[in-house]
Structures are given as C-alpha cells and as structure tokens.
Amino acid sequence: MPAKRKTSGAKKKSPAKARKKTAKKSPKRNSPKKGGRKFLPLFIKLGFVAGLIGLLGVMYLDAVITNHFEGKRWAIPAKVYARPLELYEGLAISEQQLAFELSQLNYRHVFDQQPEPGSFSASGGRYRIHSRGFDFWEGAESGQLVELELSRGRISQMRGASDGIARLEPALIGGIYPAHNEDRVLVKLDQVPQQLVQALLAVEDRDFFEHFGISFKGIARALFTNVVSGSVKQGGSTLTQQLVKNFYLTSERSLSRKAIEAIMAVLLEFHYDKPEILEAYLNEVYLGQAGKRGIHGVGLASLFYFGQPLRELKTHQIALLVGIIKGPSLYDPRRNPERTLKRRNQVLQIMLQQGVLDQRVYDQVVQQPLSVIRKPLYEDARYPAFLDLMKRQLRQDYRDEDLRSEGLRIFTTLDPWLQERFEKSLQSRLDTLQQAGGLNYEGAGIFTSSSTGEVSAVVGGRSVRYEGFNRALDAYRPIGSLAKPAVYLAALEQGYHLASILQDEPLEYISQTGDVWSPQNFERESHGEVPLLVALAHSYNQATARLALDVGIENVVDVMQRLGVNKKLPHLPSLSLGAVSLSPYEVAQMYQTIAAEGFATPLRTIRSVLTASGDPLQRYELEIEQRFSAADMYLLTHALQETVRSGTGKSVMHWLNKDLNLAGKTGTSDEQRDSWFAGFSGNYLGVVWVGIDDNKKTPLTGATGALPIWAQTLSHQPLVALQPQQPETVQWHWVDPQQQARTPSHCKNSLHIPMREDTVPADKVSCNGAGRVLNGFKKWID
Amino acid sequence: MRAILIFCLTVFASACAYQPVPSDMSGEQLVESETSLSTGVAAADLLLQQGERARMKGDYQTAASNLERGLRLAPRSAALYLALAKTRLAMGDGHRAKQMAKKALSLLPAEPRGEERRVQAEARFVIERAAGV
Numbered sequence: 001m002p003a004k005r006k007t008s009g010a011k012k013k014s015p016a017k018a019r020k021k022t023a024k025k026s027p028k029r030n031s032p033k034k035g036g037r038k039f040l041p042l043f044i045k046l047g048f049v050a051g052l053i054g055l056l057g058v059m060y061l062d063a064v065i066t067n068h069f070e071g072k073r074w075a076i077p078a079k080v081y082a083r084p085l086e087l088y089e090g091l092a093i094s095e096q097q098l099a100f101e102l103s104q105l106n107y108r109h110v111f112d113q114q115p116e117p118g119s120f121s122a123s124g125g126r127y128r129i130h131s132r133g134f135d136f137w138e139g140a141e142s143g144q145l146v147e148l149e150l151s152r153g154r155i156s157q158m159r160g161a162s163d164g165i166a167r168l169e170p171a172l173i174g175g176i177y178p179a180h181n182e183d184r185v186l187v188k189l190d191q192v193p194q195q196l197v198q199a200l201l202a203v204e205d206r207d208f209f210e211h212f213g214i215s216f217k218g219i220a221r222a223l224f225t226n227v228v229s230g231s232v233k234q235g236g237s238t239l240t241q242q243l244v245k246n247f248y249l250t251s252e253r254s255l256s257r258k259a260i261e262a263i264m265a266v267l268l269e270f271h272y273d274k275p276e277i278l279e280a281y282l283n284e285v286y287l288g289q290a291g292k293r294g295i296h297g298v299g300l301a302s303l304f305y306f307g308q309p310l311r312e313l314k315t316h317q318i319a320l321l322v323g324i325i326k327g328p329s330l331y332d333p334r335r336n337p338e339r340t341l342k343r344r345n346q347v348l349q350i351m352l353q354q355g356v357l358d359q360r361v362y363d364q365v366v367q368q369p370l371s372v373i374r375k376p377l378y379e380d381a382r383y384p385a386f387l388d389l390m391k392r393q394l395r396q397d398y399r400d401e402d403l404r405s406e407g408l409r410i411f412t413t414l415d416p417w418l419q420e421r422f423e424k425s426l427q428s429r430l431d432t433l434q435q436a437g438g439l440n441y442e443g444a445g446i447f448t449s450s451s452t453g454e455v456s457a458v459v460g461g462r463s464v465r466y467e468g469f470n471r472a473l474d475a476y477r478p479i480g481s482l483a484k485p486a487v488y489l490a491a492l493e494q495g496y497h498l499a500s501i502l503q504d505e506p507l508e509y510i511s512q513t514g515d516v517w518s519p520q521n522f523e524r525e526s527h528g529e530v531p532l533l534v535a536l537a538h539s540y541n542q543a544t545a546r547l548a549l550d551v552g553i554e555n556v557v558d559v560m561q562r563l564g565v566n567k568k569l570p571h572l573p574s575l576s577l578g579a580v581s582l583s584p585y586e587v588a589q590m591y592q593t594i595a596a597e598g599f600a601t602p603l604r605t606i607r608s609v610l611t612a613s614g615d616p617l618q619r620y621e622l623e624i625e626q627r628f629s630a631a632d633m634y635l636l637t638h639a640l641q642e643t644v645r646s647g648t649g650k651s652v653m654h655w656l657n658k659d660l661n662l663a664g665k666t667g668t669s670d671e672q673r674d675s676w677f678a679g680f681s682g683n684y685l686g687v688v689w690v691g692i693d694d695n696k697k698t699p700l701t702g703a704t705g706a707l708p709i710w711a712q713t714l715s716h717q718p719l720v721a722l723q724p725q726q727p728e729t730v731q732w733h734w735v736d737p738q739q740q741a742r743t744p745s746h747c748k749n750s751l752h753i754p755m756r757e758d759t760v761p762a763d764k765v766s767c768n769g770a771g772r773v774l775n776g777f778k779k780w781i782d
Numbered sequence: 783m784r785a786i787l788i789f790c791l792t793v794f795a796s797a798c799a800y801q802p803v804p805s806d807m808s809g810e811q812l813v814e815s816e817t818s819l820s821t822g823v824a825a826a827d828l829l830l831q832q833g834e835r836a837r838m839k840g841d842y843q844t845a846a847s848n849l850e851r852g853l854r855l856a857p858r859s860a861a862l863y864l865a866l867a868k869t870r871l872a873m874g875d876g877h878r879a880k881q882m883a884k885k886a887l888s889l890l891p892a893e894p895r896g897e898e899r900r901v902q903a904e905a906r907f908v909i910e911r912a913a914g915v
Contacts, residue, residue, distance in 0.1 A: 086855060088825030137847055165825040451857040452850075599885055608847075619843060622850050622866070624881050630888045683857065725858075728892035 058263060064248060065267045073247075073280065074296075075178035076186060076407030076612055080387065081170035082414040083454075083607070084136070087129075087146060088165045091155045092718030097417045098127065098150065104171045104416050105132075106307045106373035117143040117312055118373075125150045132308050134169035137411065137608040137616055141167070143312065153718060171416055172303070174387050176403040181292045185299035186407060186612055187310055189279040192298065195315060195356065197278065199322045202354035203347055205239040209274055213240045213265035240265040243281045287321070288328045290376050295328075305333060307373040315361065316368035319347040333372040341370055384467040385444075385460030386414050389585070390605040392473070397618065398609075407612030412605050413454035418447055418684075418717060422457045423464040425712035430462050430690070433705065439698060443709060444471030445688035446588045446603075450680045452622055453592050453601035457713075458585075472584045477674045477691060480578035480702065481539045481648075482587055482667035485594060485636060486563060487548045487576045488536050490555040492632045496547075497759040498533040498639060499735040499751050504543035509573050519545045519577055522668065522701070531737040531751060536639045537647030539666060541577055548576030562627040564589040564600050578667060587678055588687040594636060595663075595680040597724055598628035630727040631756045637663050637724050638754050644679065651703050652679070655711035661722045664710075666702025673697055675705025682720030686710050730754045741765040817868075817904070819897040821859035826852040830862055837869045845869045860889040864901050867908045876915030883908040 085101050102109075107129070108119040115121050115130040122128075126149050133143045146160040158164070175183060189197075201208050207215045219236035237245070244264045249257060268277060286294060287301035295304050298321055302310040305324075306317050313321070323343040324331045333340040345366055352362045390412055394403065402408070422445070430441045447457040460470035469475070491500070504527040509517040519541045521527070526542055535543035548556050556576055557569045566589075569580055582590075585603070593600045601624050608619045640663035643649045648666040656662060664679025675690040675698065690705035692698060698705070734743045734750040741763035743750045748767065816834040821827050829852035836845035849866045856862060867882035883905040894902050 086825070086851075088823070088855065090823055090825070091855075138844065163825075163828050165828060449854070449857070452853060454854075597888060599881070599888075616843070619847060621846060622853070623878070624885055626881060626884050626888075725889055726892055727888070 061264050062267050075405035077183055078176040078403045078408040078410055080174045080410045082173050082416050084167040084170040086167045089155055089158045092153055094153050095150055100417055118307055131168050135614040173383055178404045182296050183293045184297040186283055187299040189275050196318045198356045199318055199351050202350050202356050203322050208239055213269035214262050239281050240268055240277055246284050287324050304376050305372050316365040320344045323347040333370050385470050385472050386458040388470045389458055393605050409610040411607045415456035419457035421716040422459055422713045425709045426459050429709045442693050443690045445584050446472050447684055447686040450595035450685040453603045455603050455605045476581040476583050478578055478669035479582050480667035480669040482665055482676050482678055483578040484544050486560045487544050487556050489636050490551045490559045491547055492635050494551055497755050498753040499737040500532045501529050501737050502532055502535045502543040503546055504530050504540045533639050537642040539648045544576055548573055563593045584687045584689045591678045595685040598633035599624040600627045631729045634724055634727055634730050635754055648703055652711045655715040660719055668701045671697045672700055675700040676702050677706035677710045682722045729757050731757055739765055817861045817865050819861040819901050821856035821861055823856040826856035833865055842869050842873050858889055860886040860901050864905050871908055876912040880909050880912035
C-alpha cells in the first residue's frame, strides 16, 4: 500500500533549538550565590540526555511503525475448499445427501418464508435453496434462489438457476496456518459495507476523521459516561490506538504502555491516511477464537459467524460484528447468545442515535435474531488424510512459507458426502470385525472419480480425525491378487483371449539362487484346465503364476508400470501373485488406468488455486495418456465385471444392484495378513485395505474385510452403471474353450465373451449334443 | 401394405437423422467450428457451448475450465473431450491435444452416426494436426 510520506524535518528541528537555548542560558544560572542552584547544570545535562533518549525512542517507534506497516502486514493462511455441489436437472442425488450438503454449509431450514442467502425450505421433495455468493475460479457468482424437485433420486426439475446450472459454495475444509495461528481473510476498504464502517465509527470512534491519533474529546466523553454510570462503560481509545495496541504492542495494561500507544498512534496518523488506517483496523481486529485459531478481521469473522461473505451481511449482522469487538469472548454469540443479543441491540441503538439508521429500519432490525450459524464453517483437521495428500501435491508447486502466508485459496476435489460415508463404513465394519475376532484392525483407502482421477475421499486409518500416520499414502503392504489384472492384461496384449485355456495345476519354479517357489491356491486345490476368464474371476493362483511365466515377468512388470506403478518392481514370478508392497494410493493409481479404459490419469486433489484477492493463479488440468488399447481394456474390464458378477467379488451384490455391472478384484496377501478390494462403477473407483499395523495374521480375505467397506460406501452414492464403449475391433462370440472354436449361441459348454477380432478362432463347431443354456459360464464355475 | 409403409417411414426418418460431414469442409474449418454433439446432460451442453465460445475467442483457460467442469457432469462425453483437444491444439500443446482426441474417439460408438461422425472426423484431424505441433 502506498504510504503517505511527509518530511518530518520541521518537527525534528524545534526541540533541538529549544535544547540549544537552554544550554546557552545554563552557565548564568549556575551562580555560587544560590547554593541550591549548584545542581542545575547536572539537571540540565540529565534533561538533555533524557530528551535525547526520548527523541531516539520516538525515532525507534517511528521506524517500528513504518517497517511493520509497509508491504505485507499479515501472514494470511491458505484456505482449502471442498468441491462445490453442482445442481442441475438430471443430477443423481438423494434427499439424504442434499440434506447433508446443506447442513455442511450451515444452511438454515426456514419455514413459511422466502429463503435468504444461506437458507432453504423443503416440502415433499421440493426444495427452495438460496445459495450464497462465492468467488470461483471463473469469477464471482452471486447467490441465487433455485427451486428444485427431487424424484427417484434425481433432480427432475429445476427453476431459477441462470443457465440451468447452479452451484452451492464449496465447504471450507481447512487451512494452512502460520505459527502464531492467526487466521484472517483480507478485505479492501471498498469491499466493506458502508454501513459497517458507519456503525464501527459510531460505536468505537466518532471523531476518527477529525483526531490525529488520540482524541481528547473521546477521552473526556468516556470519562463523563463512566463517572455518570459509575462503571467502565466506554473506553477513550481511538481506532488508531486500538490498531496500534493490536498490531504492535502486548495486552499489558500500564501507564508506560499507554503512553507508547499514544505516541505510536500519532506517528501512525502522521505517516498514513485515514482510509489506510481504517482498512488495517478492519483486517486486524480480533473477533473470536476457533480452537487454536484466532479469528481476525471482519472478512473472516463474517464467514465464521454467519457463513456469508461480508458484502452480503444485513444490518443486524453488521451490528453484531461491531458489538463483538468490545469483548469477543464475553460477547460470543454461540456461547452467550442472550448477552450478545443485548450488546447487538445496544449497537443498533447507537446507530439510531448517530443517524446511521432511521427509526423505521431500527424497529425492524432490532426484532431480528442473531442469525449466527450453529457451528463455524469448518473445523480444522476434519479430513486430515485428504489434506495430507493435498498438501503433498501442493508442495510440488509451492513453498511452505507461501502456503502459510500468502492467503492462497485452494479448491480441491474432496466430496464431503462420499468422504463421510467412507469414514462411517470403514469404522463400522472394523468395529464389527474387532468385536467378532478381538483383533485390533486398521483400515485405509481412497475413492476417486473413475474417469478424471479426481480424488473424492481419503481415509488414513480407523481414527479418521487423527492427523498421524496416513495409511492411505504411507502403509506399504503386499497387494496379493490385486496384481493379477496386470498378468492377464499382459496376456491379452500378447494375443490370449478370455476363453484361452490355462492350466491350474501345481508348479515349481526354481530361481537362479536355488529357491523354490511353489504357489498354492487359496482353497489348496487345483482346478485343471480353466478358461482365462474363469481363472481371473476366481483368482486362481496356480493358473495365474503359470500364465505370468508364459507371458514373461518382464512384461508383467512393464504392464504394472504402464498402469501407473512408479516404483522399481521385483522381476520375480511371485510378483504375479502380489508379492509387492504398495500403498492404497499407489494401487488406486494403478486401477485408475483400468477404470479409465486404458488412459493413465494422475490422481489429483486440487482443481485450482486463487490468490488472496481472488485472481486465478493456477489450474490443475486434466491429464490423460493412452497406455493400453481400448480393446484389451474392454476385455479386462469384462473379466473384472465377471469377478463381481460370479467370482470372488460376488458378495458386492449384498449391497449393490447387479445391473450396475461393477468391476472389481479382491486381494488377500500371504497368511491373510492383508485384505484388499479395488473396484469401480461408471463414476467411482475405490481401493480399500484392511489389516493389522504390526502385520499379524488375520482370518480375513479381500471379500470379508475390505470389500464390505467398499460396497457399503458406494451403496450411499448415486452410482452410474459401468458400460464401457465397445471398440470397433471387438466382437462378441460364443466360444467353446475346450475346442477353441466358435459355437452357436447358448451352447452348454460355451462362453459368451467379447473378443479382439484378431483372436477370434477360425473354427466353428456345433453344440455337439451338449444342449443349450442361458449362459455357459455357469458350467465353468460349477 | 402396412409393413411397406413402416419400412418407408423408417427409411425416411433415418435419412432425416443422418447428417453427413460436409464434404466441402476442411479439417481446419471443422476444428474452428463449434462441436454440437449433445453430451446427454443439458447443463453440460451449456458448459460445452461456453467452453467452445471461450476457445474461439482465444480465452483458452476459461475454455478448458468450462469443459472440464462439463466433464464432471457428463464424464463420457466425446464432444467435451474433443472440445478439450481443440483447445489444447489451439494452445500449441500437441501431446495433450492428441490424447484428448484419442479419448474422444474411444467414447464414440463403433459405428458413429450423424454428429458423432463429425466428432470422429474432427478428432482424427486433431490427432493428425497434433503430430505436427
């Protein structure tokens, strides 16, 4: 801010001249005739020294004032927001979710009245919602009243939204704070409602525009009021003095501090003009406390108490804010509503007396309730695991210091509804498992948008609010059968098809060091010849291990890396059965490529970053890269759908409709130390891990530990069925795996499968007396 | 007689629905025009239009932001991916333009019709053009 600079030479000159004069006169007065005067030179010298010290002191204070007031005055924490909820016709959303979203944003439910910004009315599936204004990446959006009708879990009709689409403001989910924990949202003076300034001056400093930092008139008025009332009702400090006290000094109450405050107030007024001082005051003033965070400035206080931007405050809310200044703890509207209401009305009374309000408006607004939102817009550390991931991604582009001080506004991809359901499902399942088996289970996982890679929810452990070890990112555990799709994908790329016959028989692999590897199936049984589709759906270890050796471990490694695993992988056959430790986040990255039909999509938690003043700074763009052919991915997805339809993941159907055609894979590591499930619908991908921190054995499989959490979480979401686009190089055929030949439809021994056109068997045979059934797949699983 | 009538009506109806890619339109002209294939979600269609207009005005950041917002509403829209591809191409980012165009192609049916064919032609043109960027 440009400081108003004045030369202070004239002022500095006069005391020096005065001292010279005094020095010249002093020898005359030092006469031996008057014995009492013999100490006069000493007094003069002492006076001179004291004056010099005083002058130095003033110069020091002057330097303090200007140094601190120039440039950046405050370290403004970064603010982190969840994704905004978009409302439009056709949106799949349950009443339960809509109610949750509105409650997250502290919308008030109103009855028999027109909703104001930040409130809504509801009746029989019809909602009238008045959004609050918000500054998005694309620009400021004003609050608007939308009317919508929910029917069968969708918005069937919506009116009032400009352009047919409306969005609620995003929930504030956290901040990145400076060490002193002061939190504020900077406002410029022209963004502050005029009425707020008028009310503030009427209550705190009526002579603000006349005085020079201290107001004798104000002191006299306060003295008179206090003497008349017999108690301390009014202070004599000007806004400038209050600013000096808050900005430069401690809260110590002493005469010397008061004197310094007065000098500094004068100096501040000397250097800066009134609007600058007023703006600084409005941003500095302390207005409340949220845990460790101090709420400073009217910009943040407006959000903290009303959940609304400053520009939208009504007269009674303005009066409340001004009233709180006198004692944020005493007049905390949440803790002491009655006392605070009296204080607010006192402020309204002053506003009336001072002509800020007329009688008609006063009569109206004095009847208003406090209108404070029940709880502040956000609690810190509500979603610590998600924020942890977001900060790690943010630190690739920003310095820690900037995050803590530049007031950046970070718009993330967090879906609070999905996050809450995930947390509840995980906690409830782990409680049940612990009660049944007495083991102290832990769990973690991640949900994303299956096509864009936006991270919707992250849980880092059973204590979901705990900011410690984030298992979703840092717990590296063997992934078991979650590795198998990589083996099958490598095989499909080499010309295998879903009906290719694999041998599920015992095998021994002797490494170069002489170690013998001899994998077993989970049920300790071998299944002989099985089609590839069946081997994956049922997660047969021996068939998979043989297949991995056939396609080459280096190819399996290559596929895993192309899927998105960015670490060095062991070139060992056991990799095919998941003898590699990955975090849930890494597994999610790997499965994201499968869910996005072969397009690798980096997982993202951030959509955009704005500066403190709302200017666009950076957008995190959608990045995709095709790593696999659409045809091979289509076939693999079909096999993973079969896994959920009839294989190891079929218990998903206890929670979710089979028409959703979900795809997924269970994973269980050696001795059942880890239980995994990774799966996706048309719109969500989720990866869940369950195990014990000290790596103990458990009785769980992927289907009994992690799968129910995954399915329960998604059972509350509006799911889109998984219907990948069939590529032009893929055709559906009935194929007899034993004969490796096409057959007529519905032959008992045949599978109806998608095939890449270059792998379709040339031979065609009849049903061969085997008869016809609805789907030959049943034969293979029986 | 009735069967013949139904057959004739069907043929007539499909002829009306079919809009071939204009043969006199160059790839560049295609890319410079707005994509009009519906995303399947009215609100996303609107964001597609806004994105396309911003792109044609040269405001690529706004264009990309609107189009990605549209993708959150209609994640399987080939039209939105194509519009993103065109935006990237206009920004001189050949690699990303190509990837977005490939994604658009992967979301089209095996036998595209009407506007889908136009999207297919444009996406192929973007891939071709992106190679030279």
